[in-house]
Amino acid sequence: MLFAEVSIGELSIDKISITTKWYEKTFAVMGTQAKFEFEWHNDKEANQLMEKLVNEMHRIDATMSPYKATSELSKINLKAAKKPLIISTELFTLIKRSLDFSKLTSGAFDISFSSVGYLYNYREGVKPNKDQIDHLKEAINFKNIQLNEKSSTIYFSDPRVKIDLGGIAKGYAVDRCIEILRLSGIKNAYVNAGGDSRIIGRKNDRLWYIGIKHPRDTTKLVANLPLENIAVSTSGDYERFFIQDGVRYHHIIDPTTGNSASKIQSVTLLANDSITADALSTSVFVLGVQDGMSLINQLEGISAIVIDNKSKLFLSKDMGNASE
Ligand code: AMP
Ligand code: MG
16 A cells, blocks of 8 residues: 555654765875765765765866876976966966965965975975075065966966965865765765865764864874864874974975974864865964964954964964963
């Protein structure tokens, strides 16, 4: 029988619900680990969506990796100092956003850090020598990167300039994936790429928790943040580094010196989107506690948790104990 006939008054329905499941996947991309988790009610659709998300992260990696000779970014580094080079709208837009963050942070965020930064190899313990840094560090200046909106071109006004989107591309990839999830009707999800995460909705009616690692003992958490509908980015000097003669050489470069930024051990930044969280976590890392917190305290809807080079913890104004 396909349906039952009941008389009015007899009908009693406790709960009508669609059975949903959580789908998750962890994989390697952009030199780090990425993870997706989302809730949906149909295996086939969920698997197709998962594939789309994984492909999107790989596509962004293939376009923006400085380590892949075929990436559009590598082509820019090879050619943009010779004459203005036409680039894709996607890269143009992200480089423009990067330059906006350079202006906002008085040059602490600067994708041309790579003019010196490309000479570091953290896995192999390789760093530029003093002469190389002295020769190349003038090339680190976002003003050397010229974008022309009309012709959709990029031009480097100094032949020594190289750019690298490592401080913003993971945030961009996370935002893109959240957009894909939203357009597919997903209400509850978590997207992560390395230190960058963004969440929408909840996990089984509970808040999400994202931990902040202790920068000098990464097996321990200094905090576990309960979160909802937010982007979180952590920049830490323990992510990619080597120690030589007592000095820690790591992947976040102070554009004014060409050396690794040394005022901070880790910055966790909370914002509404991952591009902002990613770019500003790297920026505050370079700026240090004083300048970094005074910038964050001026920005609406953005919070920071900073651990300085003495492992002391600081919170932005909106999070509690004010720090100027
Ligand atoms: P994150 O872990 O998000 O702080 O990003 C670190 C990455 O940002 C590095 O691996 C570099 O690719 C890039 N980066 C390093 N220094 C800077 C800087 N001063 N401005 C912009 N990007 C940077
Ligand atoms: Mg960042």
